[in-house]
Amino acid sequence: MAKKKPLILVTNDDGITAPGIRALIEVMNTLGDVCVVAPDSPQSGMGHAITINDTLYCDTVKVREKEPQQEYSSSGTPVDCVKLAVNEILKRKPDLCVSGVNHGSNSSINVIYSGTMSAAVEAGTLGIPSIGFSLLDYSLEADFEPTKKFIKTIAEETLKNGLPKGVVLNVNIPKLPASKLKGIKVCRQANAHWEEQFDKRVNPLGREYYWLTGEFVNEDKGEDTDEWALANGFVSVVPVQFDLTAHHAIQDLNTWKLS
Amino acid sequence: MAKKKPLILVTNDDGITAPGIRALIEVMNTLGDVCVVAPDSPQSGMGHAITINDTLYCDTVKVREKEPQQEYSSSGTPVDCVKLAVNEILKRKPDLCVSGVNHGSNSSINVIYSGTMSAAVEAGTLGIPSIGFSLLDYSLEADFEPTKKFIKTIAEETLKNGLPKGVVLNVNIPKLPASKLKGIKVCRQANAHWEEQFDKRVNPLGREYYWLTGEFVNEDKGEDTDEWALANGFVSVVPVQFDLTAHHAIQDLNTWKLS
Numbered sequence: 001m002a003k004k005k006p007l008i009l010v011t012n013d014d015g016i017t018a019p020g021i022r023a024l025i026e027v028m029n030t031l032g033d034v035c036v037v038a039p040d041s042p043q044s045g046m047g048h049a050i051t052i053n054d055t056l057y058c059d060t061v062k063v064r065e066k067e068p069q070q071e072y073s074s075s076g077t078p079v080d081c082v083k084l085a086v087n088e089i090l091k092r093k094p095d096l097c098v099s100g101v102n103h104g105s106n107s108s109i110n111v112i113y114s115g116t117m118s119a120a121v122e123a124g125t126l127g128i129p130s131i132g133f134s135l136l137d138y139s140l141e142a143d144f145e146p147t148k149k150f151i152k153t154i155a156e157e158t159l160k161n162g163l164p165k166g167v168v169l170n171v172n173i174p175k176l177p178a179s180k181l182k183g184i185k186v187c188r189q190a191n192a193h194w195e196e197q198f199d200k201r202v203n204p205l206g207r208e209y210y211w212l213t214g215e216f217v218n219e220d221k222g223e224d225t226d227e228w229a230l231a232n233g234f235v236s237v238v239p240v241q242f243d244l245t246a247h248h249a250i251q252d253l254n255t256w257k258l259s
Numbered sequence: 260m261a262k263k264k265p266l267i268l269v270t271n272d273d274g275i276t277a278p279g280i281r282a283l284i285e286v287m288n289t290l291g292d293v294c295v296v297a298p299d300s301p302q303s304g305m306g307h308a309i310t311i312n313d314t315l316y317c318d319t320v321k322v323r324e325k326e327p328q329q330e331y332s333s334s335g336t337p338v339d340c341v342k343l344a345v346n347e348i349l350k351r352k353p354d355l356c357v358s359g360v361n362h363g364s365n366s367s368i369n370v371i372y373s374g375t376m377s378a379a380v381e382a383g384t385l386g387i388p389s390i391g392f393s394l395l396d397y398s399l400e401a402d403f404e405p406t407k408k409f410i411k412t413i414a415e416e417t418l419k420n421g422l423p424k425g426v427v428l429n430v431n432i433p434k435l436p437a438s439k440l441k442g443i444k445v446c447r448q449a450n451a452h453w454e455e456q457f458d459k460r461v462n463p464l465g466r467e468y469y470w471l472t473g474e475f476v477n478e479d480k481g482e483d484t485d486e487w488a489l490a491n492g493f494v495s496v497v498p499v500q501f502d503l504t505a506h507h508a509i510q511d512l513n514t515w516k517l518s
Contacts (some may be wrong), residue, residue, distance in 0.1 A: 047338075048306030048371045055462075056469040079306075079372075083471065087455040109384055111503055112307045113338075118371075125368055125452040157515045166450070167505045184517040188504040191425070193384040196346040198315075210315040212342065237517070239508035244370055245447040246426045249498035256416045258443040258496070 006032035006095035006159055009085050009123065013043040013078045013102065013115030016071065017063055020101035023144035024133060025069055027151045028098060031159065034069035035094070037085035039078060044104070046115040048122070049077045058084050078119035086126055096159055097123035100133035100171075101144055101151070107134075107172045107226040108190040108218065111240060117170055121242050124168035129158050131168065136230060137175040146178040150235045154184070163239075170238040174230050182233040189238050190225035192218040265291035265354035265418055268344050268382065272302040272337045272361065272374030275330065276322055279360035282403035283392060284328055286410045287357060290418065293328035294353070296344040298337060303363070305374040307381070308336045317343050337378035345385055355418055356382035359392035359430075360403055360410070366393075366431045366485040367449040367477065370499060376429055380501050383427035388417050390427065395489060396434040405437040409494045413443070422498075429497040433489050441492040448497050449484035451477040 008028045012021040016038035028034045037058070057075040072089060074081050078099065086093065102116040111117050120132040131154060135147055154171055163169065170189075174181065199211040218227050226236035267287045271280040275297035287293045296317070316334040331348060333340050337358065345352065358378040365373040379391035390413060394406055413430055422428065429448075433440065458470040477486050485495035 045309045045311040047308045050304045052304040186512040239505035241505035246498040246500035253445040
């Protein structure tokens with residue numbers, strides 16, 4: 001008797017027509033029954049934003065003919081898409097949620113700004129094994145072919161093994177041809193931050209405004225980090241948790257004079 | 260010789276005119292030199308969103324006469340406000356960043372959706388001791404008087420002791436009169452999640468849309484959690500980290516067939 005096919009929810013933050021999500025859908029269609037619920041427009045940098053003061057639209061769409069998956073396009077954020085999928089659209093809880101493939105890195109501290117990873121984290125809070133995938137190439141013409149083999153392996157292993165409770169995966173893939181990709185490394189998040197430089201301009205009405213631009217500063221020389229792996233030709237896999245408690249700090253804080 | 264006064268950055272996610280931030284400013288003015296950089300409109304549920312595809316405005320404002328602090332109102336998210344303050348407005352790195360007082364809870368899993376906490380986390384990534392404060396009362400008429408004593412104590416202790424590297428504080432305060440508030444408890448984040456119920460409606464043009472509504476589900480019976488503390492009349496203080504690596508899961512993942 002054939003095993004029941006896994007139900008796979010696909011979302012992203014670059015919008016439902018982005019090349020990255022199309023590549024991800026292609027791989028997922030080889031692994032299970034796919035349902036896509038993704039934003040109707042780019043939502044990069046949305047973090048874990050949700051829509052609470054506005055209406056949400058969610059309509060069925062067909063982006064490419066002859067593909068088997070169901071697809072829904074929503075006015076909401078990536079996190080809204082996951083909530084809509086799980087609570088409104090899908091008949092049962094999916095066996096896997098994948099988000100991406102993001103156009104650009106979500107390694108290191110970028111995880112906290114990332115709509116791609118927030119969608120995966122949201123699914124994680126609902127008890128669904130989840131993975132965010134990102135390619136280190138912002139271009140809309142990025143080549144996703146070399147990523148597919150790695151995406152498939154990591155998704156298959158996740159379906160097979162499950163994930164520890166409270167953990168989702170953050171996968172980043174270097175911008176390299178297939179022949180140069182050395183393999184997969186399980187890593188920790190590098191300790192890094194952004195230093196912004198605001199580009200100050202004046203609008204036609206004479207009012208000052210800014211563009212946010214910044215420089216990524218990695219203070220972490222560890223060879224067990226995602227930044228090291230990516231710089232050295234490896235796909236990085238970081239297990240990410242959404243219990244944000246700094247348990248190691250509790251003892252310290254209990255010595256404070258708080259009464 | 261008088262000690263130099265600490266420089267304190269104040270922000271929030273309910274907008275610069277919200278009663279919660281006015282209460283926070285009042286307390287901070289008793290502790291140091293205050294600079295306010297806050298959103299010009301409510302940004303609840305924005306999580307760690309940043310403005311990367313749009314312009315940012317940031318103008319000096321005077322919300323109340325006769326108050327000593329500098330104030331800036333920005334079109335950006337809470338995280339944008341922190342970036343603008345630190346990189347564009349302030350002459351030196353602040354000694355403390357406080358965000359809030361939020362109108363509504365940011366306990367447990369709410370930390371990942373919260374613009375209030377994301378502002379504090381952003382400042383934390385820049386090496387600034389930071390605290391997010393929230394009162395468990397969504398009303399614009401909420402009474403912030405009972406919160407002030409606790410805010411002052413926690414801010415003073417943070418200025419005195421500093422915070423461990425990579426840690427910021429998430430402070431939640433029950434909606435209780437001063438006489439019923441029992442004290443402060445250092446806690447861990449309760450293990451909880453949201454179960455959404457979407458309210459489906461039809462707009463005047465006949466198109467379906469949704470409102471996000473949900474129910475908070477706490478699966479965690481621990482008496483060391485923020486939910487327990489709040490339900491029992493205590494102010495909860497959770498140390499929050501932005502290294503999201505689930506270090507305990509790395510060993511497990513290294514047994515997977517990833518090559």
